[in-house]
Amino acid sequence: xxxxxxxxxxxxxxxxxxxxxxxxxxxxxxxxxxxxxxxxxxxxxxxxxxxxxxxxxxxxxxxxxxxxxxxxxxxxxxxxxxxxxxxxxxxxxxxxxxxxxxxxxxxxxxxxxxxxxxxxxxxxxxxxxxxxxxxxxxxxxxxxxxxxxxxxxxxxxxxxxxxxxxxxxxxxxxxxxxxxxxxxxxxxxxxxxxxxxxxxxxxxxxxxxxxxxxxxxxxxxxxxxxxxxxxxxxxxxxxxxxxxxxxxxxxxxxxxxxxxxxxxxxxxxxxxxxxxxxx
Numbered sequence: 001x002x003x004x005x006x007x008x009x010x011x012x013x014x015x016x017x018x019x020x021x022x023x024x025x026x027x028x029x030x031x032x033x034x035x036x037x038x039x040x041x042x043x044x045x046x047x048x049x050x051x052x053x054x055x056x057x058x059x060x061x062x063x064x065x066x067x068x069x070x071x072x073x074x075x076x077x078x079x080x081x082x083x084x085x086x087x088x089x090x091x092x093x094x095x096x097x098x099x100x101x102x103x104x105x106x107x108x109x110x111x112x113x114x115x116x117x118x119x120x121x122x123x124x125x126x127x128x129x130x131x132x133x134x135x136x137x138x139x140x141x142x143x144x145x146x147x148x149x150x151x152x153x154x155x156x157x158x159x160x161x162x163x164x165x166x167x168x169x170x171x172x173x174x175x176x177x178x179x180x181x182x183x184x185x186x187x188x189x190x191x192x193x194x195x196x197x198x199x200x201x202x203x204x205x206x207x208x209x210x211x212x213x214x215x216x217x218x219x220x221x222x223x224x225x226x227x228x229x230x231x232x233x234x235x236x237x238x239x240x241x242x243x244x245x246x247x248x249x250x251x252x253x254x255x256x257x258x259x260x261x262x263x264x265x266x267x268x269x270x271x272x273x274x275x276x277x278x279x
Contacts, residue, residue: 004046005110006279007103010145010272011037011088012095012138013172014247015215016222018195019136019188020153026127029153030136032195033202033211035170035253036145039087039269041096042279043103045080045111058083059090059100068101068135071128076105078112087269091177093249098138101125102276110278118143123155133184145275147211149202164206167273171259171266175228176250183224183248194221208242208255215244226250235262 017032048056055073057064058081069082082104088094105121108114116124126139140159141148147164183191198214216233219225229245232252236243241258245251252259259266 001047001113002111004044005107006042006044007106007276008040008042008279009099009103009142009276010040011099012141013037013093013170013251013253014095014137015211015244016195016198016218017137017247018192018199019184022153025130026123026155027153027158028130028136029126029140029150029155029159030195031150031153031199032137033147033149033164033199033214034141035147035168036142036272036275037088037094037170037269038272039267040272041084041086041088041099041103043082043084043100043107045082045104045107047111048079048081052079055079056081060085066097066100067132068097068125068128069104071131072101072104072124073108075124075128076108076112076114078108078114080108080111089174091179091249092174093178093246093251095135095138095142097132097134098125098129099142101128102139102142106276106278119156123157126155136184143275145272147208147271149199149206151203162203162206164202164208164211166208167271168208168255169257169268169270170253170255171257171268172246172251172253173232173259173264173266174249174251178248178250191222191224194218197221212242212244212255219245224248232259232262232264235264238262
């Protein structure tokens, strides 16, 4: 057993997706595409005192309950202290719960000598997030890095991945939270139809420009656009920029300097060249 281990997991912005439920959470998931980010979550795992019977989860200095993390620790049959630091806001469409689940799985495997493979750990983290209702595809994308295209739902054993072969500067502004669980628990037929159409477009033309166009179209057709997000996307379009809405959060992301050119003061990062990794 090691004293501690630390993993970095890139943030993930989903541009569009279609929901594909199943009884087995490791098979359920989504198809879609998104951007992984150099802004992300750093997760450190260490054993708790021998007399402790419950795990502790801390995010940015505050104790917090994140169900996917609890499910991962239970699946690994360990009790741990999980301390995470995030560059990104929680609940705003950046895959924070997925990042924490995956980071916990990678670091706990190292600390406690669980001897599981990368695919096994990604499967556990993906299944934990699906079971908790906090996401459907972030974990698989975050394990991959780059600009991944998820061609099939499910964990890495089920999911077929491709990617847009490009890197980009990414700007983003967040105006608030949207509940992923509430959206996924509702009627997703309209959303899924829009997601399938968007995926077909990007598979036919796997470029960043095609991805941004498909993402904007999906946002409108899925009925997820808020007034503030619509205004911001319009402002970026007016200066010939490319912007869309992060799924699922009241967040607008743009490529290049689109938000800056439109007069906003965005956070700036880039697409991440690799997936989640141990430090």
